[in-house]
Every structure is written in C-alpha cells, then in structure tokens.
C-alpha cells in the first residue's frame with residue numbers, strides 16, 4: 001500500500017479575467033497527502049486554496065498535470081466516483097429534514113437499507129458529539145452543532161479523504177477554538193486523511209500534522225507546524241505565519257549586516273557574502289542576557305499589555321521597526337522600560353534562522 005493517499009503532479013489551472021488575460025489559481029502544484037494525516041493548506045484569500053480542493057474533489061478540471069488517488073490516476077474520474085468528500089464553509093443543511101435525515105442523506109441516495117442507515121447515522125452523530133439529537137431540525141441547533149451535522153454528513157460515506165474548506169470561519173472565536181481540537185481528534189479517530197483549508201495561521205499551527213503555505217498559486221513551503229514557524233523557507237512564509245522581525249542583509253562571518261548598519265548574529269549556515277534575511281520572532285527577544293548574548297537597543301514607542309505578555313513596539317537605531325514579546329512575569333522590568341522608553345533586547349544567535357533565497361522561492 002502506498003504511503004500517499006493523494007498525489008498532485010504539476011497541477012495547473014487558470015481562469016479568464018478580462019481582455020483575454022488569465023489568472024493562474026494553481027501554478028504547477030506538486031503535493032502529496034499522506035495516509036491518515038491532517039494537512040492544512042494555509043494562505044491569503046485568493047491564493048488558490050479552494051481551487052486546489054475543487055481539483056481534488058473533481059469539481060474543476062486541470063489544464064495541465066494529474067491527480068492520483070492511492071497511485072491511480074483519477075484526473076478524468078467524475079466527482080461522485082472519487083473516494084472524497086467535502087465540508088464547505090456554507091454547510092447548508094436541508095431545513096425541512098431532521099438531523100438524522102440530513103446525516104444519512106448520502107446513504108439514502110445510495111440505496112443503503114434503512115436498518116444499516118440508522119446504525120451508521122447514530123455512529124456518525126456520536127462521533128461528532130451529537131448523540132440523541134437525531135430528531136431535531138437544523139434551526140433548533142446552534143451554529144457549532146450545525147457545523148457538526150455537516151461533518152457527520154461528510155464522514156458517513158466513509159471517504160478516504162475529507163476536504164474541509166474554511167469550515168470554522170462562520171463560527172465565533174470560542175467555538176472555533178474548541179472545534180480545532182475536536183476536528184483533530186475526530187481525524188485521528190476516523191483514521192482518514194483531512195485536507196483542511198484556512199487563512200488563519202493559528203488554526204493551521206494548532207491542528208495540523210503538516211502545513212502547506214500557498215501564495216499566488218504556488219506552494220512556498222510544506223512542513224510540520226514547527227518547521228514552518230521556526231525555519232520558514234521564504235520571507236512570505238515568515239511574515240504570513242506569525243509575527244516577525246526580518247533583517248535583510250549580507251552574510252559576514254557569523255553575522256548578517258543590514259544596509260542600515262545593524263549586525264545580527266546567527267549560527268545558521270549560509271555562504272559568506274550571500275544575500276540573506278535573518279529572522280527573529282518577537283518572543284525570541286529577552287530583557288536579560290543568558291551569557292554574553294548579543295543585543296539590540298530599542299527605542300520604545302508603545303507597550304501593549306496582551307494578558308500573558310507585553311508587546312514592545314519600537315525602533316532600532318537607524319529607525320527600523322522592531323517588535324518584542326516579553327512574558328508578563330517580567331512586569332517589573334517592563335515598568336522601567338515604560339518610564340525610560342528604552343529597552344535592550346537580547347537574543348540567542350543559535351536560534352536566529354536565516355532565509356536564503358533559492359531559485360525555487362523567487
């Protein structure tokens with residue numbers, strides 16, 4: 001059995017926009033979805049996430065490239081014959097049908113006998129935490145419960161692959177956060193692969209086994225949430241996934257020197273004199289030095305209390321913007337900074353990642 005459930009090879013698709021011009025929603029995407037993994041497609045609005053899902057489900061055709069499921073070319077197989085199901089953002093349930101009828105609809109259409117159907121509806125509803133709600137109507141449920149019915153409906157036919165297109169974006173913040181954990185749990189219980197689409201980086205980091213970051217129809221990077229966050233391949237990934245301080249410059253020995261004269265120490269590999277960008281996440285800065293760590297002087301414009309931390313917003317010598325995130329436990333030191341409007345920010349050179357431009361990323 002192959003390790004991949006889905007393989008996309010050079011998947012390419014454009015749409016006409018105006019005056020014969022076309023916009024490329026997918027530009028030669030190569031992607032493998034592994035068996036039993038939670039893969040998230042993360043990217044800004046318009047980067048091609050929905051188009052990619054629709055190519056996999058078969059609702060749009062590719063111009064070039066092919067799609068394999070378990071090694072078998074399904075590029076020309078119609079949607080209803082693919083072992084794939086989709087949960088949409090607008091999960092429109094049938095209002096006149098009960099929760100149970102909504103859930104079992106696909107089985108009814110497929111002619112599955114009533115007794116078997118009942119059993120599987122009960123199982124599916126139990127999995128999504130809606131046991132004993134079979135006889136309710138959708139309007140008697142909360143938004144979160146309706147979303148769960150949509151999930152039950154999608155998993156009841158036991159697809160090998162579930163595609164989820166921003167399914168949480170219609171829910172309020174608390175519910176969205178609770179559903180993240182539930183979705184991840186559901187995926188591992190079901191033992192099927194999920195391809196989940198979102199533009200919310202926090203959602204992507206918390207739920208996924210791997211994250212594919214998309215921009216303008218191309219995959220910028222694919223990796224575990226930690227890899228994508230700690231070692232972004234491009235400046236796009238660094239800024240889209242999390243907050244960042246970026247220092248574009250040239251490698252000189254153990255340092256990266258920027259045109260405005262800032263030197264950032266880094267132990268990451270990069271050829272001498274290469275054009276690189278050093279990344280320091282706001283939380284990598286500290287107000288106290290561990291040993292003889294290097295530091296930056298910051299002129300502080302604003303101190304923002306965010307509950308568990310203080311955000312320091314300000315500028316380095318030369319005017320470049322800096323952001324630091326300091327744990328709330330350092331409130332004494334932060335008090336002094338609020339008074340003096342100056343901070344010394346220490347960092348560990350071993351944790352400074354260097355983004356090295358490659359041909360593929362340009």
Ligand SMILES: Nc1ncnc2c1ncn2[C@@H]1O[C@H](COP(=O)(O)OP(=O)(O)O)[C@@H](O)[C@H]1O
Pocket residue numbers: 015016023024025043044045046047048049050051052
């Ligand atoms: N049916 C269509 N006709 C014309 N342009 C489209 C169509 N579908 C998608 N696009 C364009 O393709 C690009 C990618 O769209 P989409 O896949 O929906 O992005 P996302 O889901 O990441 O927001 C966008 O620029 C969008 O406007």
Ligand SMILES: [Mg+2]
Pocket residue numbers: 049050051
């Ligand atoms: Mg979309």
